[in-house]
Amino acid sequence: MPFDPATLKYDAAGLVPCVAQDAVSGEVLMVAWMNAAAVARTLETGRVTYWSRSRAAFWVKGETSGHHQRLVELRVDCDRDCLLALVEQEGPACHTNRRSCFYTAVRAGEEVILSEPMA
Amino acid sequence: MPFDPATLKYDAAGLVPCVAQDAVSGEVLMVAWMNAAAVARTLETGRVTYWSRSRAAFWVKGETSGHHQRLVELRVDCDRDCLLALVEQEGPACHTNRRSCFYTAVRAGEEVILSEPMA
Numbered sequence: 001m002p003f004d005p006a007t008l009k010y011d012a013a014g015l016v017p018c019v020a021q022d023a024v025s026g027e028v029l030m031v032a033w034m035n036a037a038a039v040a041r042t043l044e045t046g047r048v049t050y051w052s053r054s055r056a057a058f059w060v061k062g063e064t065s066g067h068h069q070r071l072v073e074l075r076v077d078c079d080r081d082c083l084l085a086l087v088e089q090e091g092p093a094c095h096t097n098r099r100s101c102f103y104t105a106v107r108a109g110e111e112v113i114l115s116e117p118m119a
Numbered sequence: 120m121p122f123d124p125a126t127l128k129y130d131a132a133g134l135v136p137c138v139a140q141d142a143v144s145g146e147v148l149m150v151a152w153m154n155a156a157a158v159a160r161t162l163e164t165g166r167v168t169y170w171s172r173s174r175a176a177f178w179v180k181g182e183t184s185g186h187h188q189r190l191v192e193l194r195v196d197c198d199r200d201c202l203l204a205l206v207e208q209e210g211p212a213c214h215t216n217r218r219s220c221f222y223t224a225v226r227a228g229e230e231v232i233l234s235e236p237m238a
Contacts, residue, residue, distance in 0.1 A: 001229065001230045002228055002229055002230070003225045003228060003229060003230045017136050017150060017201075019138050019147055019150060021147055025145075026144075026145025026146070027145070028138055028140055028147065028203050030196070031136060031138060031196065031201045043225060043228075073224050073225070073226070074224070074225045075221040075222075075223060075224050075225070075233075076221070076223045076224075076225065076230070077149070077150065077220040077221050077223075078213050078214065078215050078217075078220045078222070078223075079220070082136075082150045082220075084147050084221040094197050095197065096197050098197075101196040101197045101198070101201075102194040102195070102196050102201075102203040103194075103197070104194060104195045104196075104197075105192050105193070105194050105195075106122045106162060106192070106193045106194070106195065107192070109121055109122055109162075110120065110121055110122060111120045111121070111122045111195070114194075
């Protein structure tokens with residue numbers, strides 16, 4: 001069946017969350033949002049393209065930072081309201097310069113920082 | 120620093136998305152939603168507890184299906200508006216009886232089913 005971005009179930013703002021996962025290591029790097037046009041652009045260009053809610057604009061990951069995110073494979077969940085992007089990530093995915101945005105763990109009720117910014 | 124679920128940034132409905140990842144294999148299993156009370160219950164009980172938007176009720180994963188999801192570690196992202204739960208998943212995480220909800224890939228513009236329901 002041909003994939004049509006219009007068949008996804010978007011929220012009231014026209015967005016679905018997308019989980020970016022390192023295609024090789026399996027590390028979950030970040031979660032951001034896409035609208036139908038961002039999904040289409042991601043598939044067309046192979047460069048993962050989100051919709052920035054704060055800037056209300058397309059956000060081609062790495063366009064300003066140089067930390068490009070190349071699409072390896074896009075997956076859709078059973079409810080069609082969430083995406084998983086397997087990616088090749090250049091350098092850090094996080095704006096704090098860490099590889100992953102999920103660098104804070106909760107251990108025994110305390111927040112523990114798991115990684116430092118990349119050099 | 121002690122972790123306080125009230126410090127997360129919830130959406131207008133009081134929810135944050137939570138990615139459940141197999142703590143051993145790294146497979147992304149599902150994405151669902153938590154409110155502050157669900158986050159607290161997950162940490163207190165070690166059983167991953169979501170907020171069901173359709174039922175407007177707590178959803179202790181596996182309570183009805185028997186496919187329990189035990190929390191190994193909870194992580195918070197840089198913006199504090201998304202969670203990653205590393206879990207031990209018994210059997211399928213997906214309501215279709217598949218291990219993961221992300222069983223549909225987009226390849227060359229076509230939807231491809233990657234896995235079948237578990238026996």
